[in-house]
Amino acid sequence: MNMLGKSFLGIMLSLSCAVSVQAADTLMMATTTSTQDSGLLEFLNPIFKADTGIDLKWVAVGTGKALEIAKNCDADVLLVHAPAVEKKFVEDGFGIDRRQIMYNDFVIVGPKGDPAKIAGKSTADALKAIYDTKSGFVSRGDKSGTHNAELKLWKASSLTPDKESFYISAGQGMMATLAIAAEKGAYALTDRGTWIKFDNKQGNANPLKIVVEGDTALFNQYSVITTNPKVCPNVKTDLAAKFEDWWVAPETQKKISEYTLEGKQLFFPNAGK
């Protein structure tokens, strides 16, 4: 082997030995995609680090998977948004110290032509109209918080669209789901943050618009939970307690309300309320 081959092997070897050093005060969080994709976590993380000295690492997945990760003891804390599922998670003994920290809201978006004529209706009436007119509807279909919320809304209207041909189960993230709805001229339920980003990217070419909003049924609550240390002894309880206290602290709550996307406030703090 000549010089080039040797230097190639040399590079490979030196890379292999460059093992990253783990900081002692690292907290592992499993969270939902909306907190990451909206940019909120990147905004708050440096503040959290400065306030507590804790290195926060996170994996952003659907709420369902996030809870599953915590059940397997692979995360110390959770930041998720599916209250009913979370309460069951805590009742089943997998989590402790669930505290609500903030909310935002869901909106139903659809084609600008609004084929099912649902603009301005209540959520329940809107879903019924979509169902009756067989207008396309794209579901996340991934057990995420948004998917859970959507299922709850269908259930509240006593409708089961699951097997209907107009109902598209995407199995993807929010942004991808909106892209599918735009391509297919279908309706979708989305969190407002992802919608603002999507709308901004599409500009005037956006074939979708908000058709239903402001209904109390579209309220979207976020909470933090600590993985139960009795089930998972590896959980860093002291750091997790600091994490939870930090989220509900008045200064943090103020910071949450200061975060904007394209000039619009995304999350509304409501700790202790």
Next chain:
Amino acid sequence: MGYFSDGFQNAVGLLLHMDDATTSAISATLTSTGCALLIALTLGLPVGFLLGYTQFPGKRFCRLISDTLLAFPTVLIGLIVYVFITHRGPLGQYGLLFTIPGMVIGQAILALPIVISWTAQAVENLDSRCRETLLTLGASPVQVALLCIKEIRYDLGMVCVTAFGRVVTEVGVAMMLGGNIRYSTRTMTTAISLETSKGEFAQGIALGLVLLLIAFVINLLMAWFRRKGRLA
């Protein structure tokens, strides 16, 4: 088409002023790929050589298995390793999930069949008369084996770069086992996936172009090995 021109501009920008996020993604990519390759080569080269060089009952079946594993879906590898290294899994006490070593395990498994099959293939492609001639000239079995290894040295270079190319570009294992954690296990491919899910297509394309550049360097090496092999 705006995405492509924006993406290209972003890529040039990324390469000129490497920000922390990009350097960290490149270093995570190269570290995990490098380690995975090192493990796969250490285990795979001897096994592949023996598989191609020796005769034994069931040899063809072993080759068949190894060739089939070339098509092992990365997400399935990711899932299987996940089940083993989660805290509730058999290897849970080592805390490997969502770390670079965790990713390395999956990627080494991905690279292993490539190393084994291609090494065995290289040995089998050797002219059988060469071995017979060496034996008639009175070479000991050890000498014959060593000369065979020398004969395929450039093929082995190809094996390295092929396996490297496969691992460096995969996303399934890195996403499932690494978890796409910023400044830690976020690789080039999982970063692209994230930018796409955020709707930042131009940034995704920019990262993709940087990864293509890395692949280009790999292919330069591959072309060099191929030419060497032909000249030798």
